[in-house]
């Protein structure tokens with residue numbers, strides 16, 4: 163059933179079809195409309211047995227889900243930016259406790275200065291948290307990835323929190339014709355949650371232990387192993403989804419024109435569309451450029467990326483965040499994946515805090531890198547001339 | 554035996570029983586069975602759940618400390634309304650001072 | 652009584668474990684425990700050495716009110732409410748300081764949770780730092796006694812009023828000095844739907860500088876001096892208090908504890924002692940404690 167809806171609705175609707183047991187959330191722009199829609203569905207009695215609560219904070223919302231998930235409930239929340247960072251202590255804890263909480267992060271910049279607009283600084287800071295992270299390009303993809311997220315998070319071989327990243331405003335507030343899923347399709351793909359362990363008086367287990375040094379390291383190895391298994395299980399789920407729905411979003415990465423490319427441009431999220439357009443225009447002009455879209459960021463598909471980049475001369479990463487004091491985080495990951503290869507490497511932080519990224523800018527960056535006109539390494543995209551002063 | 558790492562660190566109930574804390578204290582409680590009225594005050598107040606009123610063969614109920622876990626804290630001694638508990642110094646602490 | 656311990660690692664004579672055992676006993680083990688980071692958690696939940704005989708979860712220091720709310724919601728959604736009551740066991744620091752936001756949220760949304768604050772009057776797990784529930788005059792490592800300062804100068808936060816102000820249907824204080832009273836209050840709380848708050852005075856041998864033989868004595872003296880009134884509120888009304896036969900001067904309570912010993916020689920000691928006596932007198936008057 164195709165319907166023109168906004169991004170936040172496509173998420174809320176998909177969450178409903180996943181039959182969650184507990185939703186806890188807290189409003190923050192531009193995520194608010196996701197939970198408002200869920201709240202309305204709850205008020206209208208459309209969420210079945212699900213309990214929906216607005217918590218006292220994002221920290222509280224995530225903590226509620228820790229208790230609920232450990233009790234055996236399917237759990238969902240959505241947040242971004244300041245809210246995600248406020249949740250971070252809890253999410254890191256949930257990963258260690260192996261609780262399959264699913265969240266949607268509507269990527270937004272971090273304060274200061276305060277900004278409600280989009281970049282990837284928020285989710286990048288949670289890179290090491292033990293959450294699976296994917297980045298979606300369109301609202302249909304976002305809609306489709308919610309059942310996938312639950313399926314993989316709750317897979318007994320995985321049991322990890324799952325964060326779907328969708329660009330704030332650019333996707334959340336955009337109208338797109340969305341093929342809204344049918345309940346039967348989701349039911350056939352996503353079985354009810356069957357937790358391997360959960361809190362019950364019938365078998366009174368202890369959750370959330372502390373581990374002295376003679377145990378702690380092994381738990382971290384196990385977390386890493388779970389991420390490694392997640393790489394396979396997620397890939398399988400992507401495939402199964404494509405078979406069931408006929409919509410194939412690709413695997414961990416998607417490529418276009420990389421086979422003969424001298425330059426491969428790398429992007430994540432909604433910016434990919436723009437980069438794709440520019441790349442295909444340049445190919446039409448006879449330039450040997452290709453596109454690598456990264457969908458799965460954690461677990462990081464390093465081997466696949468290295469294989470794709472193994473013969474390329476130039477790598478160009480479009481970043482939406484900065485690791486201050488070094489460079490862009492995606493570029494760092496790509497470089498480490500390419501260890502042993504010797505391509506030229508460039509990365510550009512663009513679109514920070516919602517700054518528009520016009521096609522001409524992408525075109526200019528790719529052309530300049532292609533033509534050898536810029537230094538290797540990390541750069542910021544277009545910024546206006548300024549002078550640093552105290553007041 | 555190879556170490557087991559459970560999902561999320563889940564632990565089995567009462568697995569602390571392997572920690573025998575009976576050697577922590579310097580003192581240990583001795584119950585005077587004649588004086589004990591089996592009132593259970595000690596049982597409710599022992600921080601280590603290791604003194605329990607039990608029925609003996611002769612039918613008399615008395616408080617019995619479990620020295621495998623007793624830390625010799627003296628809570629039971631301090632609360633016994635019948636004055637039925639004495640704390641005694643463990644043999645190994647009865648050192649001669651030269 | 653087999654819902655907690657033995658084999659846990661608490662100091663000999665620890666008040667927390669006494670309270671915990673009586674809480675679980677009152678519910679006959681039919682409960683879910685959410686516990687904050689702190690002494691009780693550390694001594695009972697080492698990997699593979701759990702002292703718990705009931706379903707138990709520890710997440711963080713400051714989120715236990717919310718974790719318990721989540722358990723409550725899950726039990727509702729999964730139609731498993733009959734399995735048992737949801738209880739929180741949290742330290743005074745977790746309750747009155749760092750976790751007061753999630754606690755307030757839990758109260759406000761009126762989850763079916765018995766929130767029990769185990770009040771040992773400081774951050775004991777980390778070595779006796781002051782909390783909002785540390786009483787004035789207490790020598791803690793972050794309110795140390797010095798040439799100028801006589802230990803903590805601020806007051807003990809009134810969590811009972813904070814709970815009552817949230818409209819919590821049942822709010823009570825209790826003490827390990829009265830074990831049957833703990834069980835009665837927990838059972839009573841269990842019969843009431845919605846959020847409940849019980850604050851139990853639980854002496855800490857290490858932080859207070861007492862001997863295990865004085866654990867119950869010190870708790871009793873806190874009550875007998877009216878420094879720790881034992882009271883009950885139902886639907887906002889004070890419904891019951893434990894009367895004091897012959898109220899004792901606060902010095903009797905203070906002098907047996909190392910954390911207050913300096914008050915008897917510090918230049919500002921007298922001032923603090925009379926402040927504490929004034930608090931006790933006010934408690935006695937406010938709750939009509941004297942017989």
Ligand SMILES: Cc1ncc(C[n+]2csc(CCOP(=O)(O)OP(=O)(O)O)c2C)c(N)n1
Pocket residue numbers: 667687688689690691712713741742743744745746769771773774775776777782
């Ligand atoms: C966010 C955070 N800050 C600080 C700590 C360190 N910490 C752990 S337990 C604790 C004190 C606990 O005090 P309380 O809640 O009174 O419990 P008690 O140990 O006294 O029973 C502190 C400061 C922590 N674990 N997490």
Ligand code: SF4
Pocket residue numbers: 581582598599600601602603604618619622623624625626627628629630664
């Ligand atoms: S001395 Fe302490 S630990 Fe031992 S039985 Fe008595 S109260 Fe329990």
Ligand code: SF4
Pocket residue numbers: 584588589590591592593594595596606615616632633634635636637638
């Ligand atoms: S408190 Fe004393 S009288 Fe009562 S059961 Fe224990 S030992 Fe016996």
Ligand code: SF4
Pocket residue numbers: 660661662664665666667690691694771775776854855856857858
């Ligand atoms: S430090 Fe105090 S509260 Fe902590 S275990 Fe020891 S006696 Fe109990």
Ligand SMILES: [Mg+2]
Pocket residue numbers: 742743744769770771772773774775776782
């Ligand atoms: Mg404390």
